Amino acid sequence: MEKEKNKGFAAAFSERIPIAGPSITEVEINCVIDAVKNGWYNNAFEHILRFEEAFSNAVDRKYAVSLPSCTAGIHLALSALNIGPGDEVIVPDCTWIASCAPVNYVGATPVFADIDKNTWCISGNSIEDCVSSNTKAVIAVNLYGNMPDWDDILRIARKYNLFIIEDAAESIGSLYRGRPAGSFGDCSVFSFHGSKTLTTGEGGMFVCNDKKMYDRINKLRDHGRVPGDVMFNNDEIGYKYKMSPIQAALGHAQLSRLSELVAMKRRIFSWYKERTAAIEEITLNPDSDNVFNSYWMSTAILNASTQLNKTILIPMLRDSGIDVRPFFNPLSLIPAYSRTAQAKAARERNHVAHSISPWGINLPSSLVMTESDTDRVVTVLLELIQKKL
CATH class of the missing domain: 3.40.640.10 (Type I PLP-dependent aspartate aminotransferase-like (Major domain))
Structure with missing residues (x-):
């Protein structure tokens, strides 16, 4: 009975899409x-x-x-x-x-x-x-x-x-x-x-x-x-x-294997970019002619119109077997620093950080990601957005 229980747990875990992880050969x-x-x-x-x-x-x-x-x-x-x-x-x-x-x-x-x-x-x-x-x-x-x-x-x-x-x-x-x-x-x-x-x-x-x-x-x-x-x-x-x-x-x-690993990260991002291109409510990592981005994390910023800030969205995605993580919180907001004089000044000054962070999530970006994994992530994300709109 215990073996069956552990087997079921392992199977459920294997179906989750991890947020990050290496490629080991x-x-x-x-x-x-x-x-x-x-x-x-x-x-x-x-x-x-x-x-x-x-x-x-x-x-x-x-x-x-x-x-x-x-x-x-x-x-x-x-x-x-x-x-x-x-x-x-x-x-x-x-x-x-x-x-x-x-x-x-x-x-x-x-x-x-x-x-x-x-x-x-x-x-x-x-x-x-x-x-x-x-x-x-x-x-x-x-x-x-x-x-x-x-x-x-x-x-x-x-x-x-x-x-x-x-x-x-x-x-x-x-x-x-x-x-x-x-x-x-x-x-x-x-x-x-x-x-x-x-x-x-x-x-x-x-x-x-x-x-x-x-x-x-x-x-x-x-x-x-x-x-x-x-x-x-x-x-x-x-x-x-x-x-x-x-x-x-x-x-x-x-x-x-660095060039191979970076190519894998960029390929994962390209899958996300292709699948979200027509979704107006999602903005992915910024692009620039000056930067060749290795895309350690593929990241999505949702429009406020979705009413899906990261605090609401992340548990929903995790419940669907998709491991995501929040866009970094402003340091001026986290308990370790929030009471300092510098944090108080930053909250008055740093409008970009405080406007982007609440709506950002890191999408699964592990080096074992498959294209079908990306399909699943975007499908679930779009369904959650449509329920709110």
């Missing part, structure tokens, strides 16, 4: 097996160094440091830039909290800028509105695979002498004017979470072109120990931010 499996068998003793750093070198080349940076998460990369970047109490760091209002939380880790103050309606990424005009005498840096997020107006952001950075951290967590494989995501700003960070286009299960990467910053990051991520020190003479307190050889082997294998 024999290429990855064989690399991980090699790391498990041979990635020890004199070979302990071999897979890590291979991955870091290949990754830096892929994103046109001189240096790469593998990490346990993208969040760790932002934390290390802020620490290396000596940003701390009394300093302000501008972040987009609409992003995952991980883009912002490290600002609090170092004791600085996050300032929430609006997003651009044409990119959903941080707005150059809003950055200028947020700059004060205490502003030291901007964390610019390539949201859902798209990229902001980097020409404008870099111009503003030069004008106000600001550090730029590119949060490329969601944009591996994207291009801005032919330049890869991860090649902008003073440094860039990536995520390899299990939901990302390229995954190591958990993990991240820091990249930059400055040797001093690279050396500083390497020291901070290893408990404040100078690289190469074998006597454990740590001269400051640092962090334990490292990636394992097994994760690096998986990442390196995934990187060898």
Whole structure:
């Protein structure tokens, strides 16, 4: 009886359409097996160094440091830039909290800028509105695979002498004017979470072109120990931010398939675009001649006329076996920040973020999606819209 019950549960689960997930082949499996068998003793750093070198080349940076998460990369970047109490760091209002939380880790103050309606990424005009005498840096997020107006952001950075951290967590494989995501700003960070286009299960990467910053990051991520020190003479307190050889082997294998993985993401988006083209109530991810979008997440914004904000719509889709997730809430609204003075100011200022977010959902975008899965998602979504209209 118990077996039948579990069998039924498994069958029901298999019919769900997942929101995100990787593509794993024999290429990855064989690399991980090699790391498990041979990635020890004199070979302990071999897979890590291979991955870091290949990754830096892929994103046109001189240096790469593998990490346990993208969040760790932002934390290390802020620490290396000596940003701390009394300093302000501008972040987009609409992003995952991980883009912002490290600002609090170092004791600085996050300032929430609006997003651009044409990119959903941080707005150059809003950055200028947020700059004060205490502003030291901007964390610019390539949201859902798209990229902001980097020409404008870099111009503003030069004008106000600001550090730029590119949060490329969601944009591996994207291009801005032919330049890869991860090649902008003073440094860039990536995520390899299990939901990302390229995954190591958990993990991240820091990249930059400055040797001093690279050396500083390497020291901070290893408990404040100078690289190469074998006597454990740590001269400051640092962090334990490292990636394992097994994760690096998986990442390196995934990187060898990057063009294939991005093509799969873009194909999924093209299926959604074709099927929603005639549905006036749905707007998908913005498009631009300047950006080659890797479409980590295919995202839909519904018209307010549908009366289906994300709070109403998401449970309905999940009840239909379709896993979706909300467009990121404005940080200025979430409980972690909503009572701060900066959040209150942002709610008055950031009209685009607060008008788009309530009506946005991320559609299933896993790398095991099929065209028939897309048919099902759009069919159910259209039925829900028509019931409301």
